[in-house]
Amino acid sequence: MIVSHPNEQTVRDALRQVIDPELDCNIVDLGLIYSIHIQGTKVSVAMTLTTPACPMQERIAMGVQSALLNLDSVEEVDVDLVWDPPWSPARMTEEGRSRMGIYES
Amino acid sequence: MIQSDRNAKRSIAVTLSFVAAGTVSLLTGMCWLIVRPDILATYHYNQHVIAVTHLFTLGWICSAVMGSIYQLVPVALETNLHSERLARAHFLLHLIGFTGMVWMFRAWNIKGVGYFGFILATGVLVFAYNIGRTLTSILRWNVVAVGIASALGWLVLAILAGLLVAAAKLWPISSFDPIRQMHAHAHLGGLGFLMILIVAVSYKLIPMFGLSELQNQSRAWTSLALLNVGMAGLFVTILFGSALKLLFAIVVISGLGLFGCELIAILRVRKRRIMDWGMKYFLTAIALLAPLCVLAIVLSSPGVTLNDFTGRLENVYGLIALLGVVTLAILGMLYKIVPFLVWYSRYSPDIGRMKVPALVDLYSVRLQTIGYWLFLGGLVLTSLATLFGHAACAQKGAALWFASIIVFAANMVKISHHLFKPGTESLPMNAALKGVS
Numbered sequence: 001m002i003v004s005h006p007n008e009q010t011v012r013d014a015l016r017q018v019i020d021p022e023l024d025c026n027i028v029d030l031g032l033i034y035s036i037h038i039q040g041t042k043v044s045v046a047m048t049l050t051t052p053a054c055p056m057q058e059r060i061a062m063g064v065q066s067a068l069l070n071l072d073s074v075e076e077v078d079v080d081l082v083w084d085p086p087w088s089p090a091r092m093t094e095e096g097r098s099r100m101g102i103y104e105s
Numbered sequence: 106m107i108q109s110d111r112n113a114k115r116s117i118a119v120t121l122s123f124v125a126a127g128t129v130s131l132l133t134g135m136c137w138l139i140v141r142p143d144i145l146a147t148y149h150y151n152q153h154v155i156a157v158t159h160l161f162t163l164g165w166i167c168s169a170v171m172g173s174i175y176q177l178v179p180v181a182l183e184t185n186l187h188s189e190r191l192a193r194a195h196f197l198l199h200l201i202g203f204t205g206m207v208w209m210f211r212a213w214n215i216k217g218v219g220y221f222g223f224i225l226a227t228g229v230l231v232f233a234y235n236i237g238r239t240l241t242s243i244l245r246w247n248v249v250a251v252g253i254a255s256a257l258g259w260l261v262l263a264i265l266a267g268l269l270v271a272a273a274k275l276w277p278i279s280s281f282d283p284i285r286q287m288h289a290h291a292h293l294g295g296l297g298f299l300m301i302l303i304v305a306v307s308y309k310l311i312p313m314f315g316l317s318e319l320q321n322q323s324r325a326w327t328s329l330a331l332l333n334v335g336m337a338g339l340f341v342t343i344l345f346g347s348a349l350k351l352l353f354a355i356v357v358i359s360g361l362g363l364f365g366c367e368l369i370a371i372l373r374v375r376k377r378r379i380m381d382w383g384m385k386y387f388l389t390a391i392a393l394l395a396p397l398c399v400l401a402i403v404l405s406s407p408g409v410t411l412n413d414f415t416g417r418l419e420n421v422y423g424l425i426a427l428l429g430v431v432t433l434a435i436l437g438m439l440y441k442i443v444p445f446l447v448w449y450s451r452y453s454p455d456i457g458r459m460k461v462p463a464l465v466d467l468y469s470v471r472l473q474t475i476g477y478w479l480f481l482g483g484l485v486l487t488s489l490a491t492l493f494g495h496a497a498c499a500q501k502g503a504a505l506w507f508a509s510i511i512v513f514a515a516n517m518v519k520i521s522h523h524l525f526k527p528g529t530e531s532l533p534m535n536a537a538l539k540g541v542s
Contacts, residue, residue, distance in 0.1 A: 021452070022314075024464070054313075059453040062456070063458075065457070068457075088376075100377065100379065
């Protein structure tokens, strides 16, 4: 039996399914994902949100877990919500910026 | 690490019930103005004027604001509501209290007003206790928390003053001029509770929605201090008919000026450049403070006597304050709060598992835009009609308002519809993502 492991691109594509509903943009293009570590079938994600006051923080973090656990090759997900460094529009992708009308201050 | 799911514990039923009661009250009030446009076109305190004013202030404004506070305060201050059971009890007391009061005012049964007023006041005390206990659980008091707490204090005083005004009509317990008592009571509610609350929550919500930050803490604190000091001074000087009323009006206007400066500073550095219509409604409400402040200066100037013209100016002042500034601010915030609540309840458990809509997909932006222009048209028309005492024009303005609120209600129904018929889709890309490398 061949044991498959996820790669970073697969994980990023899965995370594009998770949106910030207020901003109508996925968390990857928003630049909320700080780092992805893959160890076998375990994925650790360090991420932030646009503001620590975001009332969706728990649900978005849960959404990250759900999206990754949907992948056959992922059995364990660790989500770390971090606030340092704080989010800035500079972290957004070009697509996210044009979609949101957000510019770098 | 993921925190405990604070929001999941919060029910949306209480807030939606308050908003529904408020919207029905607003529509009823607009119908009332269409049927009796003389309420706006003449300066005369009769039972219709008092009844419809309380329908707007208690039925619409307080319902929408109190319902929103049950959601906003825990979000803005990152804590939990003290008791949802008390919030439900408050809704019942509020509903019985304000409908009975409006009915009794309409029938000019002051004893009845007192009975229902007592029920309403009990509800307000329950509300103040519940939010007060919620505030005690926060770790760090900031300008938002202090602003909300002081607004609550003014609300309790406004309700007590209202009961005293009603009692003074039955028994000789007050030697103050009845008109001054009413004006003092109205300012406790409109300025003390509503305006200070709008200022306080703006310092949290405008940065949150615009992806910005409070720019100057001391400016925000000073604005709040000036508003509170000005309110206290205005209450006393209005009640005693003192010439110092102008001085305290200027103190309040200075506080509002600092608030405006801080908002501009927050918006200048916002990272989210696109402004949605919810924000446009809210910021238009804030801009309407400028003509309101001019009227406040004119009406509080020493030597201004009550005559037909100044009486109509007072009506315009009240109209712009309650149906301009406060109503537009509430409509704007409800376009942010209600979609969020429905989305949170219906779609947030599916995030990452299903394709879920964004908040903006829950309502019609086209209707929202139409509603905005209808409302502004109604405001301009009714303000001019009130100023010049033109009943037919007031009726047309009220009809525009009614149309605007119908559009708003249609959007609220559209949003609520998602609770019963969700628009989720399974994720088509999952299959392609499975098992890689």
